Amino acid sequence: MDPEEFRANGKQLVDWIADYLESVEDYPVQSRVRPGDIQDRLPDRPPEHGEEFQAMLADVEEIIMPGITHWQSPNFFAYFPANASGPGILGEMLSAGLGVQGMLWATSPACTELETRVLDWMAHALGLPEAFLSHTEGGGVIQDTASSATLCALLAARERITDGAGNRDGVPDDLVAYASSEAHSSLDKAARIAGIGDARVRKIATRGDGGMDPDALERALIADIEAGLRPCFLMATLGTTSTMAFDPLEPLGRLARKHGLWLHVDAAMAGNAAICPEHRWMHEGMARADSYCVNPHKWLFTNFDCDCFWVRNRHALIRAMAILPEYLKNPATESGQVIDYRDWQIPLGRRFRALKLWFVLRHFGLEGLRERLREHCRLARWFADQVDADPHLERVAPVHLNLVCFRHRDGNEAGEELLEKLNDSGRLYLSSTRLNGQFVLRMSIGQTETRERHVKAAWERIRSSASEC
């Protein structure tokens, strides 16, 4: 594709994306295709000869679009959001255009240094402890997802407690990891990958508010120590996936300190709200955290993937990860004056992801970001009030930020029928969870273009459908 063709095709694609985003709320939110529908329409062999870009764009329209579930629709209320934005998309475009691979400082110093600076910006914006800033022993890095951040934290914890023996000799069979029963499944996956094993992951009971019970944690710690095991890793969740419950950092941090556990704080979704001072209560006790992560790709308008991960002591992480073969040696690395982010993550190579976060922070400004998050929270409270006043529905968890969990009073079958009816309508998309055996619908309000009218229309449909289930 010569430069002139690239210009023409690129501009056409920019228009296509703009048209899409302008009309996204007209699409059925959840794709209606059945398994195999998309594949069946694609040739089973690659083309021998080159094709025109127009042919590809036509196939995007005809074949791909029916198979898209529209995460960017203002009527997407499922899971947690993955809210993109104009500046986020432009940042991703620029990253693709530069085509930089930032595994080492030397392979593009700006890729590393912008990331370090933007992570410092984020730490300031969220009110994180000084110890996470890059001028200390700590620092931040962009991971693809919170799952990878959790795995990195667990590997650093494993390395710290075994003092190098874990890397050398494999994982001793006495390490134990702890999280609440409501923690994200990424902990289970990380514990498997890192060789801790399902059998030594303790799911600690929660209190009435959904946060981990520190007394139950202490009992588990003592039982494990008495059984000759070594508590190694504690994951505290700020904003659980099911109901956005908050673990109490302060008492968990005291227990982590007392028993020598690595304390990782998973604030993937809710942590974004800490850009608003009124939501910083969740960070009380952060002074004892060894690592922390939050996903701007969830609720801070930065295209997926962008997870911000900080550690208090970068050396623990680097010791767990660093291997320096001959073919990666270079004067900058050997000087010890630079960060090589390959040693802060699972893969070797890395994209220039800091650009999109930099563009988003500058485009909105902290003020603009706060305003949007506050509006989402206001809409969630309004929605919760409607649920509370409804005869058919019942709210099942407190609304701290932008997630409302509710059930049908007639039971699980009515709830499942309600969800199916809503999602099949194409006018909105919610997801579900289970709490104490109850089928629960989740209304997560965080898409970039979600406004009052979308939430009101969603409520109207939910209310009327619920009365018919």
Next chain:
Amino acid sequence: MDPEEFRANGKQLVDWIADYLESVEDYPVQSRVRPGDIQDRLPDRPPEHGEEFQAMLADVEEIIMPGITHWQSPNFFAYFPANASGPGILGEMLSAGLGVQGMLWATSPACTELETRVLDWMAHALGLPEAFLSHTEGGGVIQDTASSATLCALLAARERITDGAGNRDGVPDDLVAYASSEAHSSLDKAARIAGIGDARVRKIATRGDGGMDPDALERALIADIEAGLRPCFLMATLGTTSTMAFDPLEPLGRLARKHGLWLHVDAAMAGNAAICPEHRWMHEGMARADSYCVNPHKWLFTNFDCDCFWVRNRHALIRAMAILPEYLKNPATESGQVIDYRDWQIPLGRRFRALKLWFVLRHFGLEGLRERLREHCRLARWFADQVDADPHLERVAPVHLNLVCFRHRDGNEAGEELLEKLNDSGRLYLSSTRLNGQFVLRMSIGQTETRERHVKAAWERIRSSASEC
């Protein structure tokens, strides 16, 4: 950013990228900044108020560009390439614009089904065994990098040999992994992460051609079995990072089968050449491979990140990775009729990466791709001939594809001086490795726009600089 602003800014950025790619060979290839130069020019706090896109783009020009090492320059001959292209960039743009998160089939069926189909296309294009196609028990998936592919393969191997106990109880301390002494460091990293440990990774000696010595492997296997250990995983490399040497798959496959090892084939760079039938010799013996990976983001014009990874038995991989919490349950997953790619990878979330590979395959066609790779190989042979005829330089490895390894006859200091002089010139960028204590320069010819004139100019500079060292 409203749609009209997005259109205007997006088109300006398309022009900016086109201008950049048109002029990329005029930049010094390797960035000349010193540690801290870029960071020092960035404010230390995020902006409170929003800024114009023009201000950001101006800062890209003034602050970021001096810190870029130009991977897309036709004079980039370092490491292995990360060769992007117009259709690759457009695919990444479209992915960013759609903002899809494809963790489950249900969260965008097209994201999963296009990926499955395009991986089948790639398997056909490379002549991979039928057992890797998606209509069998096997199938393919896009990973970020070959490092992650290696880790996934090792986790599947660990799960298979322990029959579930690895996930449940942690990693037994008798598992052993094998690779050649020239294998990529990602194996060491994966073995650490997966809890095998450095002490149970065997680096098998190579023969004169740089490929693993099967007799040495067999001796190592027998010694470990006699010591009561369990051989678990064998990584064969097609195209090592230092010199692009090839492990002999046929005898390695026989040993893997005999001793029950998982055979993973890492063809990250060289595997791309298998789109040309004349290079398929490297795949002889593939019938015994359990998994295979190749990176179109290296040498197939598809923007980083895009690693294609196949397994012969998808269930082994899924058993190692799958955890299904309540909040991800959905009818499609429960039907068992769909692929949920979250269970084929380390992270949970995933971008719509198949778009860029689809665009690249369709834009070039297999014919167009073969033509470009053949030209890179031709230029490498020409370059090797020049080295062979030069009085100051000596070639140190056979040229199978597009990598030429050479040294200065006057010794390591002369070689290091030569590399520094070349890279400091800004006119080209090479990297280095060490072979048997010798400092070796690597000339890797694979950038999208690298033509004969670039290789000739590079040779002229190398030749004349070498005569002065």
